[in-house]
Amino acid sequence: MTGLFDLTGKVAIVTGSSRGIGRAIAEALAEHGARVVISSRKQDACEAVAASINQRHGEGRAIAIAASIADKAALQHLADETAARFGQIDILVCNAASNPYYGPMAGISDEQFRKILDNNVIANHWLIAMVAPAMLEREEGSIIIVSSIGGLTSSTVIGAYNVSKAADFQLARNLAAEFGPKKVRVNCIAPGLVRTDFARALWENPDTLKAVTRGTPLRRIGEPEEIAGAAVYLASPASSFMTGQVMVVDGGSTIGVGL
Numbered sequence: 001m002t003g004l005f006d007l008t009g010k011v012a013i014v015t016g017s018s019r020g021i022g023r024a025i026a027e028a029l030a031e032h033g034a035r036v037v038i039s040s041r042k043q044d045a046c047e048a049v050a051a052s053i054n055q056r057h058g059e060g061r062a063i064a065i066a067a068s069i070a071d072k073a074a075l076q077h078l079a080d081e082t083a084a085r086f087g088q089i090d091i092l093v094c095n096a097a098s099n100p101y102y103g104p105m106a107g108i109s110d111e112q113f114r115k116i117l118d119n120n121v122i123a124n125h126w127l128i129a130m131v132a133p134a135m136l137e138r139e140e141g142s143i144i145i146v147s148s149i150g151g152l153t154s155s156t157v158i159g160a161y162n163v164s165k166a167a168d169f170q171l172a173r174n175l176a177a178e179f180g181p182k183k184v185r186v187n188c189i190a191p192g193l194v195r196t197d198f199a200r201a202l203w204e205n206p207d208t209l210k211a212v213t214r215g216t217p218l219r220r221i222g223e224p225e226e227i228a229g230a231a232v233y234l235a236s237p238a239s240s241f242m243t244g245q246v247m248v249v250d251g252g253s254t255i256g257v258g259l
Contacts, residue, residue: 004238008033011086012235013078015069015127016096018045020196021146021224025093028228029235030057034091037082038064069096069123070115079130088138091235092131094124095146097164102201105159113160120164124171128186132175136182142235143179143186145172146227149250151190158202165190169246176244185243189230192250194222217252 012029016022018040026036030053038046038053046064053062065081067074082089098119101112124145135141150158151165169188176186193202193212202208203221213219230247233239248254 005032005232005236007091007232007236010034010090010235011037011082011088012091012093013037013039013082013089013127013131014093014095015039015067015078017093018042018049020198021191021194021227022093022095023049024224024228025095025146025231026062027053028225028232029091029093030061032232032236034235035060035086036062037078037086038062039067039078040096041068042066069098069119069127072126075123075127076130079127083134088134089131090135090140091142091144092128093144093146093231093235094127096123097146097161097198099158099161099198101160102157104156108160116160116164117167120161121167121171124168128175132179132184135184136179139183141184142239143172143175143184144231144234145186145188146231147172147188147190147246149190149192149248149254152246152248152254172246173244180243185234185239187234187239187242187244188246189227189234190246190248190250191227192216192222192248192253194224194227196224212253215253215256216250217255217257220251222249222251 012034014026017026017038030036038050043066050062050064065078067078101108145168147168148165150162172186172188230249
């Protein structure tokens with residue numbers, strides 16, 4: 001482990017970390033020395049991931065605190081309990097998101113659209129507002145929002161989700177400007193299509209998978225572990241001069257394949 005990526009002594013909260021990209025990020029942060037808080041809706045799923053990390057890295061490296069991103073009080077408990085048990089929060093990874101609708105935007109209900117915006121944008125704003133004050137007081141911290149290349153492109157089936165992910169880019173830019181003078185950084189990761197349960201409706205469809213991979217230089221979709229390195233970079237001293245930015249990790253799909 002080099003000093004650039006050393007997270008020894010740091011404390012990280014990762015939302016949506018009982019599976020998929022969130023779990024891969026939590027495991028990678030722990031691998032680089034951080035103590036991690038595993039959080040998702042179900043406590044038992046969180047405890048299973050925390051136990052796995054502790055088995056590899058020693059007892060106390062991970063704890064489980066369930067919280068639904070739709071529940072502001074639960075997010076406050078997540079922030080408060082982490083600070084009580086680990087002392088402080090150095091890294092926040094807002095990874096959890098939802099997408100209850102698949103289809104053209106003309107068919108989405110108001111309730112579904114509001115849920116997407118509430119869970120994918122406003123919940124991030126809530127949790128950051130809960131965690132950031134202590135970071136700003138110490139003049140140190142890294143906040144990472146896991147967005148999507150959907151915020152950079154278009155879609156005929158996940159349009160509202162893409163709207164929310166574009167909003168996350170602007171949330172990071174605004175907060176980076178506000179927090180920068182106090183040395184707290186805010187950045188986004190924009191994954192392409194990754195083999196997770198969350199994105200199953202896309203990659204399990206042979207036609208969609210073929211269309212995506214045909215226009216991707218690497219000719220495949222990603223795996224959760226391939227997003228984790230970007231989070232380690234953004235959490236670590238290696239990215240100390242980077243804030244308000246979007247790291248695209250998509251196998252090249254946003255550049256396409258020219259003739």
